[in-house]
Amino acid sequence: MEAAEKIGHRLARKYYGIDADDITQEVLLAALKEWAFLSRLDDKTREAVLYKKGKVYCFKELDHAIKASGQWIYTSDVVSELLPHLFQDVSAWLETPTPDRDDTHRSGGRAVYLWDIREAFKRLNDRETDVLTYRYRDGQKLNSADRAACSRAVEKICRVLNRHFAARTDRHQGPGNRTVIGNAQAQYQTRVDIDGA
Numbered sequence: 001m002e003a004a005e006k007i008g009h010r011l012a013r014k015y016y017g018i019d020a021d022d023i024t025q026e027v028l029l030a031a032l033k034e035w036a037f038l039s040r041l042d043d044k045t046r047e048a049v050l051y052k053k054g055k056v057y058c059f060k061e062l063d064h065a066i067k068a069s070g071q072w073i074y075t076s077d078v079v080s081e082l083l084p085h086l087f088q089d090v091s092a093w094l095e096t097p098t099p100d101r102d103d104t105h106r107s108g109g110r111a112v113y114l115w116d117i118r119e120a121f122k123r124l125n126d127r128e129t130d131v132l133t134y135r136y137r138d139g140q141k142l143n144s145a146d147r148a149a150c151s152r153a154v155e156k157i158c159r160v161l162n163r164h165f166a167a168r169t170d171r172h173q174g175p176g177n178r179t180v181i182g183n184a185q186a187q188y189q190t191r192v193d194i195d196g197a
Helices: 002-014 020-033 043-069 076-086 109-121 126-137 144-171 183-195
Strands: none
Touching: 002 020, 002 043, 002 076, 020 043, 076 109, 076 126, 076 144, 109 144, 126 144
8 A cells, every 4th residue: 555655646746737646546456456466576576567557547647638638748757858958059959859750840849848848947946957957968977865856856847837737727617617707807817827927
């Protein structure tokens, strides 16, 4: 049970918008379904198998959320993969292929994601930018405190990039449930949605 909760919380930090309890429940269900196999494994291997099961659930949930919203959701894995390219000259972004196909900026490509990450990067504090620069631009090894700070900075970038998605889904109350608001309130809400202020 503790291992499943730990996996749930770890994956919830990586995959934005998926509740840790939901992940934990899926991991526990997978453990029950495959207990005959899992009981023969040592603890570390069993946890690795369950982590992979939780990750599969997260991918399915993210895929569903992306299809339902029509918006890209940034995960810490994606941001970590793209951060080394953030420190290249912008012209190099145009030729960087996407992971799934040789796709340049002319048809979408990673450049769009890098521009988003660059804007989110500007919202980090000095300590966060320093540790990310040290790790991803300079390629330096980090001590445990810096690794934790780096991980938190990547998670912060994800929160900044995904905040519009969360705000839109949290406010939606279903069809026919709109509330009438005044013009001034609508303008204010639009400003908050756009600026995040």
